[in-house]
Amino acid sequence: MSHRFARLVTSCVCMTVVGILTARGAEIASDKISAPPTLRDYEALAKLPDFGGTWTPDVPDQERQETQNMPPWTPKADQRIKHMIAEDDAGRPFPIIDHCFPTGMPSYMLFTHNAFELLVTPGRVTLLGEGDGNRLRRIYTDGRAHPADPDPSFHGHSIGHWEGGTLVVDTVAVFPQVYLAISESVGVPNNGDMHIVEHLHLDGANVNTLLDDLEITAPKVLTKTWKTTRRYYRTRQQKFGIVEGVCPQGYFSEAVDKNGDAIFKPVQFRNGIPVGPDSSK
């Protein structure tokens, strides 16, 4: 087993253990119920800017920010980041995303290459993305607060409110194991207590550009709050809508078994590239 793969397995096991330890029984944060939406609630949505369509990230801008907008890493994190950049340049990328877990927050908004859609409904904004199988953010805009002791998750607990045409989102309780990363292969686990504030808004008169102004506070790995803005471009053509993106599908290939049934069969990897069904399994 390579050192890199061993690190990945160790990371997965640690995440499992933490998942067990943080399961706190069937605690219920509050007894409040969500009231059924009214006509007035739906009418209020019509006054908000239209965030519909498919939003594609500006990947070249992501890549520019890898070098031009470095987070204020702590000295310890900075040392590791510099090593990862050197390894990346040498063709040995660190496997931040190889496990096929959701990249989580804030990576969802920072460096992923796939598109997302943004659904605005009474009391809720929902981001649904493609890739990694479970790229889902629920942002509660019904006035609730964060739970006193929220269960950690990949995307954290998010609450939001509208300031004019800007959606302000506050996110806490992201798994400490989730990477704060500047690319698919350079980053460090946030290590806990991360707090993310976002201002999502259309780019002035350019209604087909969405901007996310992020303020990321991660005291275990950053010396101060890191500010960055990410851009997304809208398409409305139905043929360019979101497609399903189940990441572990990449470990399988379509095949037919001895019963004539269509199955997914593990693939062989050659030089790190999946190249077809593994006939030994």
Add this chain to the structure above:
Amino acid sequence: MKATHLKQAAALIAVTVFAANMPAGAHHSFAMYEKDKLLTLQGEVKSFQWTNPHCVLSFMVKPEGGGEPQEWAMETTSPGVLTRSGWTRNSIKPGDRVSVEFSPLRDGSHGGGIESVTLLDTGQKLTVTFSNPRDDIRQP
């Protein structure tokens, strides 16, 4: 620990064991390829996997010095990104003759990251759009 959380923990462990048995990472950075170097090869398509997180093109290439055709495997991005770049899962079919422009693996083995694929029988060139969508797909 309540039953619900036992189930959640079991599911997490199952995912972990599943991951541990995986032979390599399906979703990875493309830094394994020499992005500043572009090569071109022509050959006949063996398969085109329209699969998340990365699509894979396998094709057979006749060595310049003669001999049996050799298989090359090339990766590109996901079906979602390719769809918005104008590809479909039927864009490339087994038996198609293709010219593939790619960034090679750094160790020189038969693999790479796709820059473009040209279908030699029709002349159609398939590329990947990662930036601002083309003007013709921006809407009013």
